[in-house]
Amino acid sequence: MPNKAGILFKRLSLKSRLVLAATVWLTAMIIAAGVTVPSQVYSYMVDDAKAQLNIYLDEITGNLEVDEAGELTLSTQLSDPRFSHPYSGLYWSASTDQSQIRSRSLWDRQITFKDKNTEAFGARDELLIYVDSTLYFPDYDGPIHITIGIDEQPIEDTLHKLMGQLWIILALLYVGVMAIIVIQVFWSLSPLTKMHKELNQLRSGDKTQLEDDYPSEIAPVVSDLNALVFHYQELLDRARHHAGNLSHALKTPLSVLKNEVATLDDDTKQHLQPPLDQIQNQIDYHLGRARMAGSKNILSVRANPSQRIDAISMAFDKVYADRGITLINEVDSELEVSIDPTDLDEMVGNLLENGYLWAQSIIRVHAQTLDQENVNIIIEDDGPGIPEEKLTQVVKRGVRLDETTPGTGLGLNIVSEMVHSYRGEIALSRSSMGGLKTVLTMKLSH
Structure with missing residues (x-):
């Protein structure tokens, strides 16, 4: 059995097909925008945060000192006051094998790592965006590890607000574009609606032909259809006239022949009557087919x-x-x-x-x-x-x-x-x- 969904799809009107195609396309674009834009914004904000952390890293590196025993000191206070405010969300730490110093913002905690050092957590166990670096100073033979991190939650909060506003904008854009598409489809296909209405008027006999004020793409079809309807009506009219003329032309001679045969002897009548009946049958048959041609106005x-x-x-x-x-x-x-x-x-x-x-x-x-x-x-x-x-x-x-x-x-x-x-x-x-x-x-x- 044929697929019912396929049959219904094939029977969709042009308007439904255009609106459906536009709906599918626009929905896909809106969803893609709603998914990719927040992702791109998040990547941008993370990159921007890491760029700022790298600036802090350069500042710490420039002010960090280490003695021969491996003891670390920071010669000056950093420019961002959040490093001095406990649990501020902006942290740094530097360490060697013998010593470690850290920002006051860590207070009594340390920057910790989990999942194979892919995730870093701060003083309140908040997830951090971080950068780290390993340095070597000429006065100290060992490596110096520096890690700087910032709380990721403010970026998540900003992104959440942005997504809420973004979906509102996308929804308004979706409704507006769909409204324009629907108006465009109905306006563009209005000549076909007009043609359908005129064809119904042709069928009901209120019109004898279609109007000629159609767009250039449809005008040739309308012109050919008018010519076809006119030609068909003319042919039907002519055929019916010819059938009537033939009927009247043959009726009298055939009646005369039948009357003459009726006066003949039985033997002669037996030979002549069958051909006359055959002629009558042929006339009845072809006149019936001529009548069968249909109405003068076939559409109505x-x-x-x-x-x-x-x-x-x-x-x-x-x-x-x-x-x-x-x-x-x-x-x-x-x-x-x-x-x-x-x-x-x-x-x-x-x-x-x-x-x-x-x-x-x-x-x-x-x-x-x-x-x-x-x-x-x-x-x-x-x-x-x-x-x-x-x-x-x-x-x-x-x-x-x-x-x-x-x-x-x-x-x-x-x-x-x-x-x-x-x-x-x-x-x-x-x-x-x-x-x-x-x-x-x-x-x-x-």
């Missing part, structure tokens, strides 16, 4: 099946009164299909006439909505029906299963081709009532 056609069925059944009730057939019409009176009323009469009339000819007592007509676009008109009877192996044959041109009944064998074939011309289908099967079940699939009118 609509018909009410329930009303047409009632009208046709009233006529057939009189014609076939001696058969006592009851037609039950269960089709919704509000239902409308996109078919010309004349063509719907042709299709339904052929099917109902078959029902009146073959049903025992009841013909049932009902509808079944398939989806938002299609509906089934179902005609069933309680007659003898058609054998399963012959269901596909009866819609072929000229096929008659019973030669004793009047007809040309063209009815179901004309119905099949007519419903196909309206993008529909016909299906024959056995009815639950025992007779024939005919299903006409048609497009709903909107």
